[in-house]
Amino acid sequence: MDDTYDEDCDYLFKVVLIGDSGVGKSNLLSRFAKDEFRLDSKPTIGVEFAYRNIKVRDKLIKAQIWDTAGQERFRAITSSYYRGAMGALLVYDITRKSSYENVSKWLLELREFGGQDMVVILVGNKSDLVQTREVEKEEGKGYAETEGLCFMETSALKNLNVEEVFLQMITKIYDITRQRSLEGKMDEKQINVLSGNEIHICDDEVTTTKQANCC
Numbered sequence: 001m002d003d004t005y006d007e008d009c010d011y012l013f014k015v016v017l018i019g020d021s022g023v024g025k026s027n028l029l030s031r032f033a034k035d036e037f038r039l040d041s042k043p044t045i046g047v048e049f050a051y052r053n054i055k056v057r058d059k060l061i062k063a064q065i066w067d068t069a070g071q072e073r074f075r076a077i078t079s080s081y082y083r084g085a086m087g088a089l090l091v092y093d094i095t096r097k098s099s100y101e102n103v104s105k106w107l108l109e110l111r112e113f114g115g116q117d118m119v120v121i122l123v124g125n126k127s128d129l130v131q132t133r134e135v136e137k138e139e140g141k142g143y144a145e146t147e148g149l150c151f152m153e154t155s156a157l158k159n160l161n162v163e164e165v166f167l168q169m170i171t172k173i174y175d176i177t178r179q180r181s182l183e184g185k186m187d188e189k190q191i192n193v194l195s196g197n198e199i200h201i202c203d204d205e206v207t208t209t210k211q212a213n214c215c
Ligand SMILES: Nc1nc2c(ncn2[C@@H]2O[C@H](COP(=O)(O)OP(=O)(O)OP(=O)(O)O)[C@@H](O)[C@H]2O)c(=O)[nH]1
Pocket: 019, 020, 021, 022, 023, 024, 025, 026, 027, 028, 038, 039, 040, 041, 042, 043, 044, 045, 068, 069, 070, 071, 125, 126, 127, 128, 129, 154, 155, 156, 157, 158
């Protein structure tokens, strides 16, 4: 299938993955886009992205999912990473408390660079590692509630809730988009992006852009 613009798609949504290094962002993406998991995955350098077409409420949506390095020194320019993003999965590792404690830092960045109406889901990944859990589910859920975020625990390894978390995000984006267009509140540029006329993929400011998969 075409790797950039698919005429059969009704919408194109850009979404991003953020969170500390090693929490499993790249594996969540490869599980969702290609049904692949790697125990020996290397830290991401720069930015990568993948596509997947999803049917939501009778509409075909092309999700363009961006993945970046959790490590500061490998990250590409932040503003271009967030530009045009309509949703984010903010991921922490349930077996690493520090990755959970850093969620507030990621939220600050998200609020600085992301759009106001972004759909954000807080994701506690590696739920298969129950023996070494350091963050209780209720803790993550409670924090998400206080910050007005959705919440889900996932396992990229065991393929638990991966499909669900992406679908929940895309569905919410779709509902918001539809509501907006009904209210006539969308500006012209945004409508162009959604209808696929303008696709922000290879921004000049992004240093390393590699396509991981297209379905
Ligand atoms: N047990 C378990 N291990 C996982 C899971 N998801 C990812 N991992 C492992 O965690 C390690 C880091 O995963 P990555 O997906 O590379 O993490 P990342 O967040 O992309 O890291 P950066 O690219 O450095 O930001 C790898 O060894 C993965 O195999 C999971 O759900 N369960």
